[in-house]
Amino acid sequence: MKYLSSIHNPEVKRLRVLSQKSRERKKQFLFVIEGLRELKKALAGGYTVCSLFIEEKYELEFESITQTLFKSDQYLVSNKVFEQISFRSGSEKIIAIAESKEHRLDSFILKKNALILVIEAPEKPGNIGALYRTAAAAKFDGIIVANPKTDLYNPNSIRSSLGCLFLLQTAIASSDEVIKYLKEKEVFIATAAIDLDALNYNQFDYKTPCAIVMGNESNGLNANWLKASHQHLIIPMSKDVDSLNLSVSAGILMYEAKAKKIERKKQKNL
Numbered sequence: 001m002k003y004l005s006s007i008h009n010p011e012v013k014r015l016r017v018l019s020q021k022s023r024e025r026k027k028q029f030l031f032v033i034e035g036l037r038e039l040k041k042a043l044a045g046g047y048t049v050c051s052l053f054i055e056e057k058y059e060l061e062f063e064s065i066t067q068t069l070f071k072s073d074q075y076l077v078s079n080k081v082f083e084q085i086s087f088r089s090g091s092e093k094i095i096a097i098a099e100s101k102e103h104r105l106d107s108f109i110l111k112k113n114a115l116i117l118v119i120e121a122p123e124k125p126g127n128i129g130a131l132y133r134t135a136a137a138a139k140f141d142g143i144i145v146a147n148p149k150t151d152l153y154n155p156n157s158i159r160s161s162l163g164c165l166f167l168l169q170t171a172i173a174s175s176d177e178v179i180k181y182l183k184e185k186e187v188f189i190a191t192a193a194i195d196l197d198a199l200n201y202n203q204f205d206y207k208t209p210c211a212i213v214m215g216n217e218s219n220g221l222n223a224n225w226l227k228a229s230h231q232h233l234i235i236p237m238s239k240d241v242d243s244l245n246l247s248v249s250a251g252i253l254m255y256e257a258k259a260k261k262i263e264r265k266k267q268k269n270l
Contacts (some may be wrong), residue, residue, distance in 0.1 A: 001059065001066075005078040007085075012077075015053065015085055018097060022151035029100050031153035033163075035092040036065065041163030042098055043068070051075070051097040055082040058093040065094070072096075087155045100153055101170075105144070105178065108171040110185050113208040114141040115257050117250060118182075120175055120225060121147045121216045128152070129160025130247035131214075136164035138254045143168050146175040149216070179228045187211050190257075191229040192249060193221055198234040205264075206257040214253075217246050 004012055017024045019032045030050065033039050043049070051073040054062055059076060066074055077085070085095065110116070117135050122128050122145065135143055145152065152172065158165055173181070182189055190204065191213045206212075213229070215221035226232070235244060235252055244252075 001054075001074045001076045003056075003076045003078070004053075004081060007081050009081075011051065011053075011073075011075060012081060012085060015051075015095065015097060019085070019087055019155055022154065025100065025151060025153055030097055031100050031158075032087070032155060033096045033098055033158060034087050034094075034155065035159075035163070036062070036094055038158055038163035038166075039065065039094065039096050042096075042166040045166035047101070047166060048099040049096045050099060053077050053082070053085065053095040055079060055093040062094050088159070103145075103152070103170045103172040105171040105173040105181055108142060108144065108169060108181075110187070110209060111141050113261065114187075114210070115206070115208060115254070115261060116140060116142045116144060116187075116211050117254060118144045118146060118178060118211050118213040119216075119246075119250070120213065120221055121149050121219070122246075123149045123216050123218065124246075125150055125154040125156035126160045127217075127246050128154075129157040129162075129165060131250055132157075132161040132165040132168060134247060134251040134254060136161075136167050138251075138258045140168065140254060140258075142170065144171045144173070144178055144211070146173060146178045148172055175222060175224055179224060182211055183228070185209065189213060189225075189228055189230050190253075191221055191225055191232050192235075192253060193226055193229065193232040194234060195226070195232040198232040201233045201235050201253055201256055204231060204233055204256075204260075206260045208261060210257060212250070212253050212257060214246060214250050217243070
């Protein structure tokens, strides 16, 4: 295991660039994972790890993972340098560089009774991570990101998802491509939108396969989604509140959809 004690080391420089710049992540098809929990979930999700960086004096703590990833380049990093490369101010003692995935829409596997989340033009990495965490907890079958406004592999997305971003299948495409895909697969499109025919979210049966479609907090969904929708859904709120956080709204809809799916299954088995 090579020892790194200089912030000017080429491997350290590459790590910092990948951590800070979306353009480089996309150009090199690489991204940074910080933390053992997140790293284990990335491995469970089939990601390939290229490099490991471990803070000195903690190498024995990560002996199992270093043996598992024996084919990767592995570095022991001085305390001073590790503190500078850590996105979490050194609270985690292991960082990895991994290969990103393509996330092609035509590779997205749609189950017969699938529940999927579609998020259009998400802007905040923290929200993206929270959406993945909730979707994984609700055992959704995948997420499709339409017209993304930020990099999926932003360190904030990974951190706020607690690594759940790696566990759900993901496709990334334009809104028009996603709408076409959902129609061809005969997926019921349920959109979160304030409209005259909007139905209270808990009065809808979430017919499967179903896509719950959420817009961003700034602009909501574009006109194409509103036109393609089979049903607009609304979450009732106090008159003193004019909006809900995106990840909170999506969580309410996802858990309601999951509950309805479970109820249908129980009734079918009676």
